[in-house]
Amino acid sequence: MTLLAIERMKLFTTRSPWWCMFAALLLTVGLGVLYAATAPAEFTVVGATQSGGQLGMMVIMVLAALAVTTEYRFGTIKATFQAVPNRTAVMLAKSGVVAALAFVIGEIAAFLAWGVSYLITGGETLVLDAGHEWRNVAGLGLVYAGAALYALAVGMLVRQSAGAISLVIVWALLVESLVGLLPRVGDDIFDWMPFAAANQFLQGGAPQTPMTSQMPEAPIGPWASLVYFLAVGVALLVIALITVRKRDA
Amino acid sequence: MIEAVGLTKRYGSKLAVDDLSFTVKPGKVTGFLGPNGAGKSTTMRMMLGLDRPTAGKVLIDGKHYTELKNPLRTLGALVDAKWVHPNRSAYAHLKWMARSNGIPTKRVDEVLDIVGLSEVARRRAGGFSLGMSQRLGIATALLGDPKILMFDEPVNGLDPEGIHWIRRFMQRLAAEGRTVLVSSHLLSEMAQTAEELVVVGRGKLIAQCSTQEFVESSSSTSVKVRSPQADQLGEVLTSNGFAVTRENQQERDTLLVPDGATEQIGELAAKYDCVLHELTVQRASLEEAFMQITGEEVEFSTGSSGAESSGSPGEAPVAAEK
Structure with a gap:
């Protein structure tokens, strides 16, 4: 508990996490509302209100990566390990705090984006009356938390802000979709890309509309996709924790 | 501990x-x-x-x-x-x-x-x-x-x-x-x-x-002697088996006697009627002791010893002599 408390103190006593939280909220809510408010009525579905989610996730990953890399950048990681020599416990606590924060931001952002859109359009289509619609909105927090784990792990492995941030963002935004473009095998590999799985969890099972991306048929269901997404993130984190333990601080 | x-x-x-x-x-x-x-x-x-x-x-x-x-x-x-x-x-x-x-x-x-x-x-x-x-x-x-x-x-x-x-x-x-x-x-x-x-x-x-x-x-002590009859005293000391050096050429009245003892030098001065203005033991500072002991252990030496052996006069650093 003490470790969680000190990681929380460390996170909130600097400015960049605040900026990141604010930016993540703004992007997720702002873009979602803009989409929903400006699209023709037949396109305003619940999925459309969540169209800022992808960008918000990038900011969350920046926040998570920075939570680790700034400690290395400024040497506070040494002060931390000096105060608490159990490195695994420290990094687990940090991951827990950041992931929890990501979850909370995700939930707030998703429901704000949906709620504001609903109030503006007053559209019947935006009522949350199907399982896939609930999943699309309420699931965002889980995806944000999972994405934070990836960024935390990469941050621990790379230890450098610019490197870690470019790596996670380029991966999530570009590499996965480029893999999907590979001839013949591309589609099959894409199905097993972690962020594609996260997207499948959020948007899978929804009826096709012009506003939702043309999702290829996934090999596993939405909830299995979420488990897969989180499992890969946890595996990455375990590798990172072992690395942190072994090397010199 | x-x-x-x-x-x-x-x-x-x-x-x-x-x-x-x-x-x-x-x-x-x-x-x-x-x-x-x-x-x-x-x-x-x-x-x-x-x-x-x-x-x-x-x-x-x-x-x-x-x-x-x-x-x-x-x-x-x-x-x-x-x-x-x-x-x-x-x-x-x-x-x-x-x-x-x-x-x-x-x-x-x-x-x-x-x-x-x-x-x-x-x-x-x-x-x-x-x-x-x-x-x-x-x-x-x-x-x-x-x-x-x-x-x-x-x-x-x-x-x-x-x-x-x-x-x-x-x-x-x-x-x-x-x-x-x-x-x-x-x-x-x-x-x-x-x-x-x-x-x-x-x-x-x-x-x-x-x-x-x-x-x-690590340090060797030396005795500093200041006397208006420095030249005469220097000869006396040399003939009594002391090595005598001058600290620098400006101060003609100052002698340095490495490994000397103040007692012996004082007695010799009295015996040969030399006036003494100063007679002090000089102990090497910690700095000097350290340099002496760690001389070979310094990782990034300034290259003074290297320049001597390489023999290129253009590169000879300031610290070459001391």
Whole structure:
């Protein structure tokens, strides 16, 4: 508990996490509302209100990566390990705090984006009356938390802000979709890309509309996709924790 | 008490610390002395469990650092004053460190007061001067009221007043029965602060002894004689088997007698009716003793010896003769 408390103190006593939280909220809510408010009525579905989610996730990953890399950048990681020599416990606590924060931001952002859109359009289509619609909105927090784990792990492995941030963002935004473009095998590999799985969890099972991306048929269901997404993130984190333990601080 | 046993750290092919064994005892300020790159900071990082020794171990009161419960309460250390997030206030920095080791928050105000940072405690640490950062680092070390304290180059960047303060402060900590280890490459500083010395060069232990012993064992004394009849006295001394040199050509009345004794020289002067204006023993300073002993162990030498052998006059550095 003490470790969680000190990681929380460390996170909130600097400015960049605040900026990141604010930016993540703004992007997720702002873009979602803009989409929903400006699209023709037949396109305003619940999925459309969540169209800022992808960008918000990038900011969350920046926040998570920075939570680790700034400690290395400024040497506070040494002060931390000096105060608490159990490195695994420290990094687990940090991951827990950041992931929890990501979850909370995700939930707030998703429901704000949906709620504001609903109030503006007053559209019947935006009522949350199907399982896939609930999943699309309420699931965002889980995806944000999972994405934070990836960024935390990469941050621990790379230890450098610019490197870690470019790596996670380029991966999530570009590499996965480029893999999907590979001839013949591309589609099959894409199905097993972690962020594609996260997207499948959020948007899978929804009826096709012009506003939702043309999702290829996934090999596993939405909830299995979420488990897969989180499992890969946890595996990455375990590798990172072992690395942190072994090397010199 | 700090005990290092066969401590070794290798970075790739470079041996930073080589089979280092020494003990630091309580109640005294122990100087950890060595030129830059001698492995002092690496050794201190290994003491704190930050770097893993390639071989050997270092024990804090008989335990590995990583086995200590609430380590800040046993060993307080200032290794690098810059280990603070620049956008976090000094107060916030100390507060989370205190919390991590179950130290009451009011201790934060106490240590800030001790180092004189109370007024700037809420300002971001990134705006601190080097001297203020050092003070914050010292506050961090004191936080857990530990029995063992370790400071890496604490006087770096401090003004004379700050240096004086630190020096007295460390002596007071030692007088309270604590173990105090202070590293420095400034030997004159150590001469005034430390009672015991652990001297390292290129990662190897050169000496562990008291500061006084270190100076005595390594330095040759000489006698300085000032006399209006210097030339005459010089001849007398030479004929009595003393080697006589002149300190410099300007002061015609001053002689230096290496390995001389004041008694003999005084008696000879009286016997030959020479007036003496000065007769003093000159002891080599800690600096000179250090240079003499660690001469071969300096990692980044200025190249004066290299230039002599290479024989290219254009590159001969200023330090060629002395």
